[in-house]
Amino acid sequence: MRLLLLARHLAVAASFLVGAAIAAHAADDVGTLTPGKIVAGVDANNKPYSYIDNGKMTGFDVELVRAIAAKLGLTADFRAQDFAGLLPSVANQQVDLAAGSISITKERLKMVDFSEGYLTGLLSVGTLPDSTIGADVTSVKDKRIGVVQGTIEDTYSQSYLPGAQIVRFPNINAGFLALRNKYIDGYFIDKTLLEGLQGKYPDLKLADKLDISASNLPAGFPMRKGNVKLEAAVNKAIGELVADGTWLKLYQQFNPGYPKPDPMPPYAMK
Template sequence: MTRRTITRLTATVAAIAALGLAVTGCAAGGASAGGSNELGTISAGTLRIGTTGDTKPYAYTQDGELQGFDVEMAKEVAKRLGLKTEFVTQEFSALLPAVANGQLDMAAASISDTTEREKTVDFSEHYFIGYISVLASTKSGITDDESSLKGKRLGIVQGTIQDSYAQENFTGAELVRFPDNNSAVAALNSGTIDAHFLDFPVAEDYAAASNGTQKIAINVAVPEFPVGFPIKKGNDALKKAVDDAVKDIVADGTWLEIDQKYFPDQPVPDEFQPTK
């Protein structure tokens, strides 16, 4: 065998080996190589998750990175399902339609599970229970008495639990709808509205940043509106997988670690205590 023949043979073997490695690498990615997509995600091997970007500490962007309680919970679920994550930030009111229409696999934005919402999407096992609050201008005359909202202009993010709750319980207030918290608080800062109704931890942050011009006037506990991950109706495989992941995250104490990172001062309901 000549040296040239040996060289050609060596090159051929190397090429075959490299091809084998490439094929193996694709196969290791599972569904990305055209394999099965048992969980029925939009893109095989990836969980496409819709969220907001301005609801600290739930989901917010800081130093160019999306983070927060809901974001970490969604990442932990995906990790346990062996999936990559693809986050899509949208206005809150667009999240459920996007899940229902199959544009998202699920949403993660502290979305409460309600009978009305269950008409369009399924919800995973619940992973949070919280408070909602009225953030008011200190000059508004709004107190901890809900009747003080009468005649006041109250901001709400369209499509939220606050929207539904205010329509039913704050009937004396004039409701002004916004696409997100930032635009509502900008209106509060300018005096266009007297108060804004939002999640308690988010209200806390805005109040702290207001230099004393805003206060949390009213707090409402909402155990009847537990939070879950909305999932497209009919995708039973993904729902079951997410349900099982959430149960494990709670049981092994991972949920508590994430919760205490973002809500160190809030009590932990019995249902979220570790059991392992």
């Protein structure tokens, strides 16, 4: 009888060991830098995509990464840095991927690979209420327009805003302070980010008369070049999260009042 009980205990223990080995192997196969964990670089001042609320990192991209990690059986860890440093940190294998509405462009694809596109949106020039910048793009000529260094607004500023004098900042807060202090005439950023500033600082009465579509440059998750395992795993997880409704739930949570996107992800660069 004792021998039978001992055999049963050994069998149970062996099954746990096998299960742990399989889980560890699965995590290794995903292609993350650390088995069992996905490390994402984020800009902590990038609301509604990535920001700190009550001491916790959150936002649409952050919660989407958490959901992707859960699908892959991983934990998610976030490392805050300026937007301009996100792609280099991915390329130098300091993080597994970066998150924060980072558009897929031909220039960026020279440095990193991307997941499939999971988000599209609008860009906007934010101004103080007495600005002469209006809905006509010619109104920015000779105006000092701020951008966050390394963003698509920076990369495509001359084609989007011909004749403007571009002033670069390391993060969104630095540019906002420059606009508030009238060091720049306008601030060219993601429209959702501008709406966040309008909600946070209603007394400033920030205007957004000039909108520019960026639907041809969807956002994806940058990953180290050649990391096909992680790219395939992330793409599969995004597809599952769209199919089960998680993506839409997060989108509506962090973009209240916005209509349901049509079509839904994935999106491709055009």
